[in-house]
Amino acid sequence: MDYQLLSKYKYNDSGAIRSVEAVEREYQERLNGYSTVVSRLVPTLDIDLYAQVAKYPLFFVQTTSLLALVNKIFRHSAEIQDLSNTLPGVASEIYRRNLLTQEVYYTNKIEGVDVTKHEISTIIGDLDSKQAPQKRLTSTVRLYNSTTSGRVVSIHDLTDIRHIYDQLLDGEIPDSKLPDGQHFRKQPVYIGDELKKVHTPPRTESEIQESIISLIKFMNNDDILDVIKAIVSHFMFENTHPFYDGNGRTGRYLLSTYLAAKFDTYTGLSISTAIHAEQNRYYRAFKQADDYQNRADLTLFITQMLTIIVQGQQDVIQNLRVLTEQLDAAATRLHQQLSDDIQWTVAFVFAQSALFTEDAITGVKDTELVEFLFNDDPKRYHKVSVRRPIQELETQGVLHMIKERPLQHVIDDALIQK
Template sequence: MELKPLSILNYMSSTDDSINVQKEYESRLNGYSSFKTGLFPMLTDKNKKQYDDYPIFFIETKDMVRLNADIRKKSSQIKKLSYSLPGISQESYTNSLLTNEIQFSNEIEGVKTERKEIGTVVDDLQTNNKTNQKRLVSTVKKYIDILNEPEIRINDFQKLRDIYDKLTDGEIEEGKLPDGEYFRDKPVRIGTDLETVHRPPINEKAIKDKLLSLIDFMNNESIPPIEKALVTHFMFENTHPFMDGNGRMGRYLLSQYLSKKIDPYTALSISSSIHSNQSKYYKIFKDADLYENRAELTFFIQKMMEIILEGQNSVLDKLNESLDMLKKYFVKLKEILKIDDTENNMEFNLLFVFIESKLFNIDSSLGVKDTALINMLYKTNTKMYKKIKVKETIQKYEDSGILVQINKSPLQHEINLDKLFGDI
């Protein structure tokens, strides 16, 4: 028989006496392929009453094994493609993913931020660690840490609070900051004005009880890593330890962990994929919160794996498409400039950097800035890329319409591919 959520079996049992939900639950919980945890989430029954007497468990189903294999396979493909990217392409696409991940994670929570605003901070911090921006700086720094720092180890409440403070610095209203020692000490409700979907633990003492078990679980190396990350994501959101910013914190922890266990590009595509599947995302949380499902996360994990895979497919589509175009433009640009030796041709290399930036940036405003480009080329070869000569060449191609000025401060140009190549 097809594996179904216990809540559906419970409904079916009202008309089918052969279905014994309690027996099925015990069989699943104690099965050879089951993973039983010491985590007890807050679950809500059909009468809106709440209980926390069932431990989270999941079954390592055939579908889950297949999804795990698919995620690993896609990750290998992503890593292979990313390693083949030229320097500016890799930098451009990584910064675009960082920008997207932060923007979509905020939007899922109803926090509106402009991609250009985030991208400016990402670019500033990635180049010289200085920025004139005030908003989002701390958030961007934490996401850059995903790329640059080793896997974080969370061993106590203070570490969780430190991550939260750095991630949300300047982004949380004064009245919604934690009012307990580490977490909130006030009850909250999750839902709309008309409906309460979930009530997490009511105070900091209850929150600490839940998170103490979660920290032990997070450091349990016997749990398969993707499944562990997704169970952690569910339990953190179910506990809702802060007044505001829980979703952003939960998705950050998920990205940070998967960046080390899978790959950074997969990790930085999660919020984008969740944003595209927002209704599905909320529904699987709501279903997992049902008391009738008795804290089984088999279906939650499987559907979250599908969301991760969708994000990976988006990354692969973008990389493959952009790399194919890059190869075509490489050949075509040689023909246009009538050259064979590209390595020692200043105009070719200058234009090709603009092409890479155009292809691998999700938004044109995130592209390479003139000063950064000029300095980068000059460091590569001080004789070939004299700064005054590079500036003159940029002006030459601006005059011809091939380079278009899109920003004055800082000065930035973008290449007009149609003008340069026409229809290829």
């Protein structure tokens, strides 16, 4: 029989409701089972529209299906790393930028923030430009970019949480919704709208601080599998809802960067896209986990989130396989058309850029290409000499200029099959 939450377990197969004592016995058996992990986290659970309770320790049962999903995530991550390791350097970086665009786009889309992928792509394309003006979402993009490029996020106290929030959402939160407490909000809120309340989190800043302090201790506990710890932390952060606005985006950022650090960058940058595709399942899992009848049982919440992570990984694997085949085909066509080795190398870099990004503006810029080739072989690809084949390829119609400052070319569509 499939694992059931207590809110469903109380209705047995005959339709009669199990007694309170029977449900309590089942709860105690789960809580004290050999495969159960009981934490010191105590989420705020909803009894009804007005009443909440915070007395049940958060726990989960390591079911066979849950552990199978964990194993699948490890296998998928290894496959993603194998596939990405076969990519040329530019293709790998451009694909990371593409996933970064989608991650920032969808984490905002989930919250109803009006934004386009082109806006985000433009910011990513200008990250290294000192002349680029500050735009909305620039702070979000910069923080995602730095943490998914290898910088590990360390969280040891309340100030660290607030610092991440301030960095991530700088300029994105209206003044009326900025935190008004020492670190977090001071006033009570509820999640949902006027017609349908979904969850009422801790009401006072002292309650929020107590919850977040426990969460930080949990996040730094190495006795729990990393992916499960990340999911439990994600739930607990959203359950606490420490800010008036921006909790979802902050929570998904923490989840994304943690997965990127513990598994691979592509897994970390596919989580919001996968959540958006399963948005109803995502919110339903939260609602069930917030229900006091289930007594802080996170087994099915973890299982649902693991499933979403796996789906995101599967999409990445499928994309990488297809794009690798297309890149191989483009290389063959370029060999047939170009006899000059340096011209072919330059054109092949632009082919990688075109295939591995959705928006040309986030593709490789001319200065980036020159720098990349020079670092690869400074004797063969001198910075001055590389600019000449770019001009020659433009004259031949192989490349087309799309931007002057900074100078940027793209390869002709006829030479790739995107």
